[in-house]
Each structure stands twice: as C-alpha cells, then as structure tokens.
Amino acid sequence: MTHDPKALRNAFGAFATGVTVITTRQPDGTPRGFTANSFTSVSLDPALLLVCLAKTAHSAEVFAEAPHFAVNILAQDQKAVSGLFASRAPDKFDHCAWSPGPADMPLVDGALAQFTCARHQLVDAGDHLILIGRVEHFAAAEGQPLGYFRGNYFSIGIEKDLAEAAAATKGSRLGAVLACNNGVLLRDEGGQLRLPLAPEPTLDSLTAKLASLGLSPEIDFVYATFDDRTTGGHAVYYHGQVSGTLPPGFRIVPLADLAQAQVANPAEAQMLARYADDFRNGSFSIYHGTESTGQTRQIGA
Numbered sequence: 001m002t003h004d005p006k007a008l009r010n011a012f013g014a015f016a017t018g019v020t021v022i023t024t025r026q027p028d029g030t031p032r033g034f035t036a037n038s039f040t041s042v043s044l045d046p047a048l049l050l051v052c053l054a055k056t057a058h059s060a061e062v063f064a065e066a067p068h069f070a071v072n073i074l075a076q077d078q079k080a081v082s083g084l085f086a087s088r089a090p091d092k093f094d095h096c097a098w099s100p101g102p103a104d105m106p107l108v109d110g111a112l113a114q115f116t117c118a119r120h121q122l123v124d125a126g127d128h129l130i131l132i133g134r135v136e137h138f139a140a141a142e143g144q145p146l147g148y149f150r151g152n153y154f155s156i157g158i159e160k161d162l163a164e165a166a167a168a169t170k171g172s173r174l175g176a177v178l179a180c181n182n183g184v185l186l187r188d189e190g191g192q193l194r195l196p197l198a199p200e201p202t203l204d205s206l207t208a209k210l211a212s213l214g215l216s217p218e219i220d221f222v223y224a225t226f227d228d229r230t231t232g233g234h235a236v237y238y239h240g241q242v243s244g245t246l247p248p249g250f251r252i253v254p255l256a257d258l259a260q261a262q263v264a265n266p267a268e269a270q271m272l273a274r275y276a277d278d279f280r281n282g283s284f285s286i287y288h289g290t291e292s293t294g295q296t297r298q299i300g301a
Ligand SMILES: Cc1cc2nc3c(=O)[nH]c(=O)nc-3n(C[C@H](O)[C@H](O)[C@H](O)COP(=O)(O)O)c2cc1C
Pocket: 019, 033, 034, 035, 036, 037, 038, 039, 052, 053, 054, 056, 057, 058, 059, 060, 082, 083, 085, 086, 087, 088, 089, 148
C-alpha cells in the first residue's frame, strides 16, 4: 500500500515532541550537526537512545561512520539554534555557542540535557538511518523545553511565564482555586473567607507555601486573570486540586455552599460562584477582564 507522503508526514506531526540537535565530528575534526525531533530514549540498562537521520541529509555519511555522537535537548529559548541546525549551512557551529565535551563531541551551550554516546548500532530503515547510541556521559539542567507540534514550535512554560510577568507589577497577587473532596480550599480570617494567595507573585512561591502547611497542590491551568482597579495591580488565579491534612486557619467549603459563603473579596466571590457553575456543568472556563466585569472563555470538559 502506498501513502501520500505529505498526508503521512502531517499525521506523524500529530505527535508532539521536544527538539534536539545531534552533533559529531567528521574525521578531520570539523564539527557537524543537525536538528532532530525523532529522538527517543530506548533502554536504561544498558543506557541506549536513538535518533533517525534522513539518508538525504548532507551529514548522513559522517554520522553513519562516526564512532561517537551527542544529543543536545534544546531549551525553550533555543528556537534559533533549532533553525540553524535544520539548515544546510556549512558553518553552523560559527553561529552558535558550543563547547567540546566528553569524547571531544560538540555540546550546544544552554541545552536542557546533553548525552554523549558511543555508536551502538546503525539500522538501515527505509529512507532513514536509525542511529542507536550507548550513553557514556550525560548532564541535565533545570528549565523548560522547546516543543514541536505539526510543524510549529511551542513552549510549555509560556503560560507560567506570562502569568508571572503579569503578576510581577506592583499591587499584584497570585492565588488558586483548589478543589478538595467536593469542596474548595479557603483561608478563614475570622469568619471572612479568602482564596489561598502566594507570598510572592510566582507559582513556585504558592506551591512552596502550601507545601510548608503540609498540603500537596496539583496546579492545572490559569483560571482567571484580571486588572484589579482596587489595588492597581494584576490578579492571576490558577485552577487545581489539593490533598493533605487541613492546616489551622483553612476550611474546605462544599461546592453547594460556595455561592452563599462569606468571601471577603468580591472578585474571589464571583470566581467561586463561576467555579461552582463550571463544576455543575462539567466544563471549565477562563476569565479575563477587571475585578468586576470581564469575559469568560470555555476551555472544555
Ligand atoms: C524541528 C525539526 C525536526 C527535525 N527532525 C529531523 C529528524 O528527526 N531527522 C532528520 O533526518 N531530519 C530532521 N530535521 C531536518 C534536518 O534538521 C535538516 O534536514 C538538516 O538540514 C540536516 O542537516 P544536514 O543536511 O547538514 O545534515 C528536522 C528539522 C526540524 C526543523
């Protein structure tokens, strides 16, 4: 059976991946490299990985012969590096920061992880070669990866970065609507209720604060972002779940009681009423606007 290659490529593209740059040296020592999203981890013991290389690539022969190669997993700010190594430019390494690593393999600076491999096996597979490498050295750093889906780059950390950039202005706050046992976690300030807020307007600060109280939050997505004219700042609230023993000063208010609860902040009261509606309807929405008026957008069940 023959397939339309374009349709097949598009269907393969439905699989979202990260982006890597595969590097090696040709026999005279010149560094060579190409961008690949066909990287897959294969085995932990022995430590094996693979990458597929088109036989039509300029560097195919060099990689087919090379005793070593390296895999560099790109970070979210390395889109230009991906573009550079996806080109056929003869001097790719003159335009990116890199350093020689183990086995003298070229390692791309700023990559999220780097694996230096000895060639384990070379498999002839249709119009590609499968390079299977045995990992000899590796290093990994903190950070967000560069993603690739249907021919476009995407960034997994972008929502978090945007929310934190918005919440970084003066008078801003970052909080969360956290579900727990058919209810919502609220702080009880002498009978007046508030949603949990982060000490600093970052998601890490919110999760660290809740963890210090013995709670385990699981954050899903941004639930509301609005300008609060009463504080002159921006408010960002996430949606998620929480588990753990209820710490002093907190209550779980059942969903059925949310609309009548004594919530101190009117914007939070509105948000909780919307949350109860969303929950009843089995769908979720995102709110954007001001502390009193705005728009909601449905984002699915
Ligand atoms: C995001 C992305 C992923 C890619 N993945 C692969 C891949 O897995 N295998 C491959 O052979 N080419 C892949 N390519 C294309 C090569 O990077 C491109 O053909 C490059 O020119 C090869 O370099 P060379 O000709 O200098 O060897 C990809 C390109 C992009 C932009």
